[in-house]
Amino acid sequence: MKKQYFLIALVCLVIPVLARLLWFYQGFYLPRTSSQAPEFEKFLIPQPTLSTQVAQEFVKNTQRRNVLVDFSHANRFSLSEIDPLTNIILQMGANIQIDYDGKDFINKLQDANAYIVIAPTTKFSKENIQAISDFVDRGGRLLIIADPTRTYQNYYFDLEDSVLIANQIIDPFDIAFKTDYLYSITHNEGNYRNIYALPVGENQILAGISNIVFYGAHPMAGSYIPLLQGDETTLSSGTDQGGAFFIAGLSLKGNVLVLGDMGFMVTPYNQVVDNYRLVLNIANYLAGTARTRSLADFPNLFSRDVNILQTVGFSIDKTIVAELSSLQSFLKSKGLNVTITSKIEDNKDLLVLGTYPPSNTIDNILGAVGIHFKITEANSLESAFLTEAGTQAPSHSKLEIILKNDNYLIPGIGVIPASGFNFVLYGQTVEQNILVLLAESPKNVIELLKLFNKGSLKDCMLQPNVAVCAGGISPRDIVTPLSTTPTPMPTPSVTATFSPSQTPAG
């Protein structure tokens, strides 16, 4: 009985508690999933694979090579950023010239071996774009870079997208930068916009390269020789899709190098994988060898110290020396020395003064660069023209200036009387640049020397290797063009045919 009473009491005690519990609580909470924080300590800062730098020994190249860097178009980079490239160029014995103001641009370009344009944000004039195109056609090398991290649009200050401006420059070469950028989510170097690129084909620019990282890159479009392609994980920001994306390429003629990124050459990214090697190869491309020049580059025709050759029958008097002093100043400003000599020396450029028709000595010198004066008695004026560019050239390219009666037939220029004019003749061998000034008479040589003061041959009729300049009247007034259009001459590529150690026989 007592037990019963106890149970009743207990039940009465428990009922309100249970009722309240069940009213509010229908079970126990168990965490739905094992909540797990990321293992923060296991995440490491990604580090790039550094390149194994090999000590570089540069073959001493005594030729003067000038690399012109554009810094006059509100370019979006600092000069210190391209130190890795410019330092190598300087170590190679070439010069770096920064174009800060764009003045005398054409002259600067004539003097240059290569021209670098990086991320410009103000427009180039049409004249300058044409000058760049002509420069490339004459053998100059152009490096042009557009970088998606270095573009700018601010219409209040007339600054524009550097891609648009760069594309205007490379349009003549049928290449363009695309405006999207490349990225990779799955295989990148520390950030989605740092992509890996692989070499395509074989080229000197790719020597020693198996892997490159670009730090924000535009792809290219057009007709070009592809060099570096984004790997299989690379996507385009324009489509978020993969594809064949090329970040570096050469124009079809090989004189224009187009790069969609600048970051790879900037410290410390130039130390990553093979980036250093790419910078080295680009420096070599720009300044490794002196470019082929023509009279269009006048007066920047010399790349070594210059010997002014005295020839028999032509003496250098005080009036000529006065003009030569101007020439000396000009060449001194380029770091070149001038010496009057009676001997042709190896590894020095040559300036020869004389009259026409040329003496045997001068004829031999001209023959070394494929220029010949020929006297003919033929009834019709004919000349042997240089082979056209693009066809298989013989070992020597020839320019024959034919004298018949009292007229000269000059390919590309026409028929001119054999008096009243002066000639400027130019050619290159492997070891020398040779400039020959032939005047009607010794005193007219001074007129030719004054051209260096003027700094151009704009008053002359010009072909790559021969110019006809006024000796009193403009050649344009009396030159008779050929009835048939002469074949234009490409810049000759010749090997020496005479020994530089020969003393002039007179």
Place this chain on the structure above:
Amino acid sequence: MPNKKEKSLRWDQKQWLLLIILPLLVGLIISSFIPNPVIGTITLVKAIDDSETDRVVNQIRYAETHPEIRAVVLILDCPGGTINGTELIYLELLKLRQTKPVVTMVQGLSASGSFYISVGTDYIIANPSSMIGNVGVVGTIPSKPRVYEEEYSTGPYKLWGWPQDTYIRLMDVMKSTFLQAVLNGRGNLLKISPERILRGEIYSASDAYRMGLIDALGPLSDAIEKAGEIAHISHYEIADLGEIATIKPATATNTFFELDEKGNSTGKPREPGLYYLYIPEI
């Protein structure tokens, strides 16, 4: 006169009192100590900075130390904020979830750091017009270390903290931890790849639901019901933890975002640094 048997069947008042009423009363008294369950709400509608972090973390701790709080609903309308604040709130919520469920209710925006926090909760519900996602890190790169004439220090990174390049790479580490938090929190519910997540896109709530980034679309009442369901409670009260914990409300003054010349927020943080933050470029 009642006989003995009748006497035994009839309780007298004393017996009633002792066997029924008193125990009932005692039972009632005891049951009154059983707290009414409360679902606490924590509201985060500003960018996560130091003061917001403190405010939220204090509310989380209040929930943790008060047994009557049986579940928490985290109400979000937030673009994210500092990495430090985000991680603190996230970790505190994970700890709270050991004892009580946390349900996220997105009312407008759950981007970047805000989304990071939400994946550490039991369940995510969003208003259909909300925006969800934006996984990743943003930051302004500091200048390269250099020396000044008038300032001295004892090491090259004493003033800057680290090389510029390391700072950039640190973003990748934080991105990876963010991704891992999403993968851990959403698990098999995710229907998109990690690569897709890392693109940093922000999605509509319905897209986010289809992708498995959130669990349901619905109003706040759904979130509260869900919290109650997971906590196995009913007839609960709802309370703003900020009020019941007497925590100072968030200040109206913006101290996080940079202001333009007209005093309007630019959406960009005032202080340089790395953030889990959604900065729409307009």
